[in-house]
Amino acid sequence: MGCTPAVPTIIERNKLMEINKSSTLPDGLDPNNFRTITLSKIREVNHNTKFFTFNFNDPKSVLNMKISSCILFKANIGGKVVYRQYTPTTRPNTCGYLEVLIKYYPAGVMSKHIHNMKTGDQIEIKGPILKYDYQSNKFKNLALIAGGTGVTPMLQMIEEILFTADDKTKVTLLYANTSFADILIKHDLDKLAQKYSHQFKCYYTIDKYADTVEEEVWTGERGHITTSMLENLIPIPPSDDDESVMAMVCGPSGFMELICGDKTLDSKQGEVSGLLKQLGFTEKNVFKF
Ligand SMILES: Cc1cc2nc3c(=O)[nH]c(=O)nc-3n(C[C@H](O)[C@H](O)[C@H](O)COP(=O)(O)OP(=O)(O)OC[C@H]3O[C@@H](n4cnc5c(N)ncnc54)[C@H](O)[C@@H]3O)c2cc1C
Incomplete structure (x- = not known):
């Protein structure tokens, strides 16, 4: 199944980007190895927070992550390798890209690095990291x-x-x-x-x-x-x-x-x-x- 281009709001976009769960499209994430992703879009949310859209190398890749999971970001910043976790706001079966909402901290190493990135720049990610294994209807x-x-x-x-x-x-x-x-x-x-x-x-x-x-x-x-x-x-x-x-x-x-x-x-x-x-x-x- 092919991918659909992004549309403005999270809800509309997530609905459109949902694909058949039985699909055999490749995973965009690897839990054991870092993969490179490319910043494709930056969207301002407020005075200190932005949405960052990162494309997978293979546009047919699926985010394929269980709820609730986050992703580990890795960057070489000022000669030091820095790791931080971020939570994608895109649905698990989104195809071709993931989006993260990141707040800028003036003294923050990774948040500042990502806020300084330009479209076309790359960063490495690994995951997903399962935080809470949600089961439908377990709680009322x-x-x-x-x-x-x-x-x-x-x-x-x-x-x-x-x-x-x-x-x-x-x-x-x-x-x-x-x-x-x-x-x-x-x-x-x-x-x-x-x-x-x-x-x-x-x-x-x-x-x-x-x-x-x-x-x-x-x-x-x-x-x-x-x-x-x-x-x-x-x-x-x-x-x-x-x-x-x-x-x-x-x-x-x-x-x-x-x-x-x-x-x-x-x-x-x-x-x-x-x-x-x-x-x-x-x-x-x-x-x-
Ligand atoms: C599971 C998980 C999921 C996360 N998901 C997201 C996400 O979706 N979006 C997102 O923006 N962040 C998220 N975070 C936080 C993120 O991982 C970083 O901790 C954050 O971006 C700050 O990293 P930094 O390197 O910029 O700051 P650091 O260099 O680690 O911190 C430097 C300074 O920044 C300030 N600072 C850092 N974090 C905070 C804070 N939480 N409150 C107040 N001041 C702070 C402090 O002044 C601190 O001294 C998540 C964290 C976890 C553990």
Whole structure:
């Protein structure tokens, strides 16, 4: 089966680029070896974040990754080999390319390198790295709690569930950002929430406003996430049903500490603490990306 050229929004594009899963097209990724990909398109999202589209060498290659997975990027920067993980926002069966949403950090080695790349430049990738082996309908509810670029693995989960006709899991996303301008892919999330309103709810919270007008008109949640915000918005697990709710959390370190405790230094899940522990969540129903 051939490939279709890219179209503007994530949702439209992902729908178009989905190909028959039984296809025998070659894999674009190799979990054991680095492969070179070429930057083909850069799309600005906000003041510090951009979408980067990278083409596979073989345009018939398929991303072919299980949900939820990320990819390891490798670059030689200033004489040092640097590795960082990024989460594709393209569907697993996308053909010919992958897209990543990357935030620029002024002191960030890899993010700065990628933001400085020009179309035609190349970088190496290896993967996919499976982070969470999602099984349809295992939980009745998913509570996704994200901060900043932590929304990228959540988008993978949301699309996988909503685009799988027999997956009845109810999904709630609570997405925290500093300001309105920092909210990523809001348009795509809102479209999904509108189209799949019976199954997907999306809430935003911000704690700074550009001006008093923005502060007055903002209809979402306000401030840092609190226990009462969580109680009001996400399903809370009853003590007698382990499969009622799974909370998945992704964001910067301070955000993880607040919500559920950070992962351990060797990247293990570690104990659940923070707000989710106060609400009765345990290691059985929390996953830290
Ligand atoms: C599984 C996984 C998936 C990821 N997916 C994405 C993704 O889709 N998009 C994306 O943009 N990033 C993603 N990241 C984060 C990414 O891997 C890098 O950590 C990030 O781009 C910063 O790398 P860097 O080399 O630019 O910064 P580094 O050189 O590692 O850090 C330098 C400085 O940058 C700042 N900084 C770095 N990270 C953060 C942070 N999270 N919060 C606040 N300040 C920070 C700090 O000032 C830090 O001192 C993911 C991480 C993981 C583990």
